[in-house]
Amino acid sequence: MTSTDITLTVATERSAVACEVTSQRMVEWTISVAASQRQAERAPLNLALILDRSGSMQGDKLRNVRQAASHVLDLLDERDRAAIVAYDDQVLTLAPSTAIGDRARADLKRAIGELQPGGWTDLGGGWLTGCQQIAGAPPGDALARALLLTDGLANRGMTDIEELTHHARELRRRGIATSTFGVGLDFNEQLLEALAEQGGGRFYYIERPAQIPAVFHTELGNLLTVVAREAFLSIGIPRGVGLELLGDLPHERQGDRLRVYLGDLCAQERRHVYTRALVPPDAPGTALALHGELGYANIEGRSITLAATVLFSYLREAQVLQIPVAAELLERAGEVELATATAQALRLERAGQRQQAQALLQRQLASSPAMPAPAAAHYQLLADQLGAGLSEEERKATHFAAYKARQSR
Amino acid sequence: MANDTLYSISELAALAGVTPRTIRYYTAEGLLPGPDTRGPYARYGHAHLLRLQLIARLKAAYLPLAAIKERIEQLGEQELAQLLAELAPAPPPPPTSASDYLAEVLGRMPAPQRLAEAPARYEALPAPAFGLADAAAPRAPAAPQMIAPAPAPPPPAPQPRLGPAAALEQRWRRITLAPGVELHISEAQYDALGTLVERLVALGRALLGRKESEEAP
Numbered sequence: 035m036t037s038t039d040i041t042l043t044v045a046t047e048r049s050a051v052a053c054e055v056t057s058q059r060m061v062e063w064t065i066s067v068a069a070s071q072r073q074a075e076r077a078p079l080n081l082a083l084i085l086d087r088s089g090s091m092q093g094d095k096l097r098n099v100r101q102a103a104s105h106v107l108d109l110l111d112e113r114d115r116a117a118i119v120a121y122d123d124q125v126l127t128l129a130p131s132t133a134i135g136d137r138a139r140a141d142l143k144r145a146i147g148e149l150q151p152g153g154w155t156d157l158g159g160g161w162l163t164g165c166q167q168i169a170g171a172p173p174g175d176a177l178a179r180a181l182l183l184t185d186g187l188a189n190r191g192m193t194d195i196e197e198l199t200h201h202a203r204e205l206r207r208r209g210i211a212t213s214t215f216g217v218g219l220d221f222n223e224q225l226l227e228a229l230a231e232q233g234g235g236r237f238y239y240i241e242r243p244a245q246i247p248a249v250f251h252t253e254l255g256n257l258l259t260v261v262a263r264e265a266f267l268s269i270g271i272p273r274g275v276g277l278e279l280l281g282d283l284p285h286e287r288q289g290d291r292l293r294v295y296l297g298d299l300c301a302q303e304r305r306h307v308y309t310r311a312l313v314p315p316d317a318p319g320t321a322l323a324l325h326g327e328l329g330y331a332n333i334e335g336r337s338i339t340l341a342a343t344v345l346f347s348y349l350r351e352a353q354v355l356q357i358p359v360a361a362e363l364l365e366r367a368g369e370v371e372l373a374t375a376t377a378q379a380l381r382l383e384r385a386g387q388r389q390q391a392q393a394l395l396q397r398q399l400a401s402s403p404a405m406p407a408p409a410a411a412h413y414q415l416l417a418d419q420l421g422a423g424l425s426e427e428e429r430k431a432t433h434f435a436a437y438k439a440r441q442s443r
Numbered sequence: 444m445a446n447d448t449l450y451s452i453s454e455l456a457a458l459a460g461v462t463p464r465t466i467r468y469y470t471a472e473g474l475l476p477g478p479d480t481r482g483p484y485a486r487y488g489h490a491h492l493l494r495l496q497l498i499a500r501l502k503a504a505y506l507p508l509a510a511i512k513e514r515i516e517q518l519g520e521q522e523l524a525q526l527l528a529e530l531a532p533a534p535p536p537p538p539t540s541a542s543d544y545l546a547e548v549l550g551r552m553p554a555p556q557r558l559a560e561a562p563a564r565y566e567a568l569p570a571p572a573f574g575l576a577d578a579a580a581p582r583a584p585a586a587p588q589m590i591a592p593a594p595a596p597p598p599p600a601p602q603p604r605l606g607p608a609a610a611l612e613q614r615w616r617r618i619t620l621a622p623g624v625e626l627h628i629s630e631a632q633y634d635a636l637g638t639l640v641e642r643l644v645a646l647g648r649a650l651l652g653r654k655e656s657e658e659a660p
Contacts, residue, residue, distance in 0.1 A: 148619070150619070150622060150623060150625075159549075162545060162548060162549055163549070165541065165545055166542070166545045166546075166549060168541070169540070169541035169542040169545055170542060178541075201548060204544055205541060205544065205545075208539070208540060208541035208544055209541060210541050319453070320453065320457070321453065321454050321457040321458075322457065323457045323458045323460070325458075325460075336529070338528050338529065339527070339528055339530075340528060341496070341527070343458050345450075345454060345457065345458060347454075
């Protein structure tokens with residue numbers, strides 16, 4: 035697969051800036067992945083299914099988990115490996131990392147069949163043990179991902195969200211990504227979102243146990259069509275320019291570069307990244323370039339870089355104001371800002387600070403004049419609901435919607 | 444940027460991060476073709492930009508200008524783009540491997556969470572006492588006749604994450620007798636009772652309806 039299957043483009047609301055004053059410009063970076071032509075060529079997978087078997091997982095839930103896990107094994111072939119870890123207050127390696135074949139698949143399915151509900155929830159121990167199984171497999175160019183499922187709170191072993199998130203980040207840097215699956219209403223959505231986001235994977239909220247197999251299928255579908263691994267967008271910040279990243283995405287600033295982590299990119303995916311640039315005044319006739327690079331490893335493991343640049347031309351302010359603004363671009367960026375504010379407001383609401391939650395979202399809404407009426411109404415209603423307090427269903431559903439909107443997938 | 448955009452020399456310079464003077468120099472040296480002249484204004488195209496970016500990349504790799512010229516002068520726009528995409532330096536590798544990192548993190552956690560290779564029967568290894576009588580209560584601290592945990596491969600943790608009580612808990616085994624029914628037995632008793640345990644397990648399984656031939660104890 036060549037680099038022409040992925041494109042990086044960049045657009046801005048208005049490509050002229052004023053010579054006399056600082057200008058604020060929204061910049062939209064778009065990463066597009068074409069449909070995968072050659073299905074036969076895909077990266078081998080090195081997975082760990084890490085399944086909650088704590089007491090609350092009985093009946094329907096565990097039955098659906100077993101079905102989902104079994105289904106995942108059916109989608110893998112001899113190129114792949116899988117390990118199965120079950121955890122309650124102890125961690126049980128039901129199956130160490132095993133290369134898939136007909137016999138191995140049958141053994142793994144039998145191991146899943148023996149899953150029974152148990153005690154408390156050592157989510158940290160279960161997850162890290164699963165990662166250890168992945169890390170212990172023979173080295174190669176397999177795509178490594180831990181799939182962590184839970185229905186409850188981490189209440190044994192490592193429970194601190196900061197500590198767990200730190201490990202997720204460190205493991206992503208060492209080639210192991212984590213996707214998280216939260217079932218029902220009792221899990222900690224902040225924790226699972228953070229683990230997946232910092233861990234370079236995806237977070238899924240599963241309302242009903244019957245949906246578990248379909249969601250696992252979606253994640254496998256993504257894994258089987260990964261075209262770019264460990265993608266990141268690196269933007270050079272020219273001297274005097276302020277650059278703000280929207281969406282609260284995982285990122286690092288090193289000197290005059292901003293690096294935004296995008297995880298793995300799949301066929302037919304499109305991502306947007308929004309940065310707000312503050313461009314200082316300068317002489318008319320000059321220009322300022324904002325240069326971005328998309329870096330990733332293709333499935334053969336080779337590092338590829340694509341570049342895109344946006345140019346701001348300096349004109350007299352009066353002339354700049356004559357140029358129309360790209361309204362739709364601003365609307366899309368506005369959605370991301372509102373989703374980010376929603377995520378922050380939800381954290382406040384969960385902590386009982388309802389008035390602050392409402393005020394935060396209200397403020398963001400007031401400073402987003404680009405929003406079309408239906409979207410504005412939706413967020414206004416949400417702000418009111420935050421003030422009154424949310425039910426757990428509303429909290430989980432709103433949180434998941436905000437997570438997806440921030441990612442701009 | 445659209446590939447048919449045309450730039451003035453100062454726009455091209457800004458985009459490529461060089462000065463107009465450098466562009467004129469490269470043109471004089473034959474590293475860069477001259478501009479396309481449209482009317483009174485000289486205009487440069489996307490291929491000029493790619494060439495400048497490539498020159499910068501190859502200079503960073505300490506290639507002399509003559510070698511760079513030789514390398515890129517025959518290339519068309521598509522080939523230039525391809526070469527640029529492939530020349531990106533790989534990111535520096537992180538300091539330790541995932542295995543080392545995890546061994547260190549899990550090594551710092553107390554005994555119950557450190558697991559050796561899964562045994563063939565997939566039984567739970569180090570497990571603290573899980574009081575079946577008072578399942579709702581948190582783990583009870585160790586009883587007086589506790590044995591110290593069996594030695595495990597990673598080095599001892601300087602500061603255990605849980606309190607001293609957890610570190611003293613002995614190792615237990617769980618053996619499934621039937622769905623929802625397990626025998627919970629300490630490693631010490633498992634060793635001491637020997638074949639009695641096997642008989643107990645076989646009896647339990649028979650009583651609860653599981654055929655002996657299905658499971659090798």
